[in-house]
Amino acid sequence: MNTLETYREDLSITFVDSIEDTCPVNHYFSDKVYTREILMPAGLIIVGKTHKTRHLNIVLTGECDVMINGELKHIVAPYTFESLEGSQKTLYIHKECRWMTIHVNEDDETNLDKLEERYINCNDEQPLQIIEQLNNYNQLKKGTTYGLGNDSSNGRFNSIFN
Numbered sequence: 001m002n003t004l005e006t007y008r009e010d011l012s013i014t015f016v017d018s019i020e021d022t023c024p025v026n027h028y029f030s031d032k033v034y035t036r037e038i039l040m041p042a043g044l045i046i047v048g049k050t051h052k053t054r055h056l057n058i059v060l061t062g063e064c065d066v067m068i069n070g071e072l073k074h075i076v077a078p079y080t081f082e083s084l085e086g087s088q089k090t091l092y093i094h095k096e097c098r099w100m101t102i103h104v105n106e107d108d109e110t111n112l113d114k115l116e117e118r119y120i121n122c123n124d125e126q127p128l129q130i131i132e133q134l135n136n137y138n139q140l141k142k143g144t145t146y147g148l149g150n151d152s153s154n155g156r157f158n159s160i161f162n
Contacts, residue, residue: 027112034105034115040064040097048089050121055103057081062097066090 022044028035040046040062059079066073067090068083077097083089091097103119116122 029105029108029110032105032108034103034109035100036103037098037100040091040093040099042093042096044091044093046089046091046093048091050086050088051083051119052085052121053103053119054082054084055101055119057083058100058102060098060100062093062099063095064097065092065094 022041023046024039026037028037037060042062057080059075059077061077063074063076066075068087083101103115105115109115109118
C-alpha cells in the first residue's frame with residue numbers, strides 16, 4: 001500500500017493554499033436550499049471530502065471520470081446523480097467541469113463554516129482517505145502532479161491534485 005510519502009517521492013507535488021485559488025467556488029441560497037458550484041479546470045485530479053448527508057450533484061458542463069466509493073464512472077455533462085451519506089468522490093477532469101451540489105438547508109443557514117461542518121466530514125483521517133482513493137483510482141499515471149493543502153483562511157484541509 002502506498003503512503004503519502006510514497007506519492008511525494010514518486011510524483012511531483014504541488015501545494016495549494018485554498019481550493020478556491022484553482023477552482024472558483026460560488027455559493028447560492030434559496031428557501032431551505034444550499035447550493036455549491038465549483039469550476040474545475042481540465043487535467044486536475046481532485047479528491048473530495050466525505051459527505052455526511054445525501055445530496056444531488058449536477059454536472060453542468062464538461063467531462064470527467066469520477067470514482068465514488070470504489071466505483072468508476074465516466075461522466076459527460078449534463079449529468080445529474082445522487083450522492084449518499086458517507087460518499088467520497090475522486091475526479092479526473094478531462095474537460096473543464098462546472099459541478100453543482102444541492103443540499104437541504106432546513107434552517108436557511110448561510111454561514112459557510114457551519115454549513116461545511118454540517119455537510120462535510122472534516123477529520124484528521126482525510127489524508128489517509130486520499131491515499132486510499134488514490135490507491136483505488138486505476139487511471140493514475142506517472143508524471144501526473146498532485147497537491148495537498150490547507151485552506152489558510154480557516155485552517156481546514158483541502159485536497160486538490162493538479
